[in-house]
Amino acid sequence: MSAIYRAFQRTAHEQPVIFYSLVIGFAGPALVFGVPPIRKSMGWKPANRVPTTYPIPDRPRRAVAGFEDP
Numbered sequence: 751m752s753a754i755y756r757a758f759q760r761t762a763h764e765q766p767v768i769f770y771s772l773v774i775g776f777a778g779p780a781l782v783f784g785v786p787p788i789r790k791s792m793g794w795k796p797a798n799r800v801p802t803t804y805p806i807p808d809r810p811r812r813a814v815a816g817f818e819d820p
Contacts, residue, residue, distance in 0.1 A: 762769040
């Protein structure tokens, strides 16, 4: 186990870009399962969905007047 730790430590010092890229890459899937419960415990609620249709009024349609071409 200490050999693995020393290999990680050496890689972090000699090739930090590769090491930290791998750390962030492996942390991503863990965050997929860890973040939603944390957000929910902090009181986050999803936003209301944006309406995709316009509500049609419950009345007969009136003809438009006053916009004729001269």
